[in-house]
Every structure is written in structure tokens, then in C-alpha cells.
Amino acid sequence: MSEHVHVDPSNKKIALIIAVLALFLAISETLSKAYQTEVITKQVEASNLWAFFQAKSIRKTGTELALQSAQISPHAEEPKTAEQIKKWGAAVKRYDSEPETGEGRKELAERAKKAQALGELANHKYHNLEISSGMLQVAIVLASSAIITNVMLLAWLAGGLGIVAVGFGMFAMFGAAALF
16 A cells, blocks of 8 residues: 655745755855965965065175175285175165066065965965855754744744855855955
8 A cells, every 4th residue: 555645845945944944054154264264374474475585684794794794804805806896786786676586585574474374365265165154054953943833923934044144155155355
């Protein structure tokens, strides 16, 4: 014998809501992890650039000391020493700013600050998408509860929360950039 099971049509609608919420949750989680990876990447990049900046600063300081020592040397006027003084002077300037390679202290500091700013932006996006994901998870629980309890208010709350969560996720991806 086959039994005929009656399925409440509203349950199909709620199941569809759950499926859509789960889709947006998967998208939100995937983007969130991508931004989390971007945060780490930019932090490493900024750290590397600041380390390179420090190395250039040490080289510049060492070269400046050698330059000053040579300048006060009794042999400062000799052609070989004068030539070395000129080379060290050029090196000091190059360590400070080297626009053609982007590896002077000034350029390295700018690149490091830019990497830090991009990392901060990705961090804001990551956190906002995590909030969106949390709201979507709660919406799925509410919708599931609506099926079990037949309380349609829970389904409406789930749909409303889902819309807010998707809006929050959209803001995280597109609107957060406008704040920085």
C-alpha cells in the first residue's frame, strides 16, 4: 500500500527560502575567506616593505657615517678619496629616494602604507561579510523553525533578516570602499 503524504505548500516556499539563504551564505563565506586571505597577504607585503625600508635606512646611516668620516679625513682632498666621497653622497641620496626602481626609502614607505591601507579595507570587508554570514545562518534557523512549528511569522522574519544580510554583504563588498 502506498500512503499519500500531504505536504503543506507553504513548506515548499519556506524550503525555497532556505535554499536561497544557503546560496547567499555560501557566497558570503567564500568572499569572506577571500578577503581574509587578502588581509594576510597585504600584512605580509607591508611587513616586507617596512623591513626593506629599515634595511635601506641602515645602509643610508652607514654610508652617511663613512661619508662624514671621509670628509673630515686629512686625505679628503686626494682625488681617490674625493671620488669616493662623491659616490657615497650619491648613494645616500639614492637610498633616500629612488623613483626609477621604487626602492628608495620614500617609495618603500609609500608602498608599505598603501599595502597597509588595502589590508585594512580588506579587513573591514572580511568582518562585514562575517556579520552577513552570521545573519544568514540565523535566517536559515528561523526558516527551518517555521517549517517545524508552522509559525509563518518565523518565515517572514527569516526572509527579512536574509534581505538585510544580503544588503549588508553588498555594502561590505561595494560600500565599504567608499568609507576609506
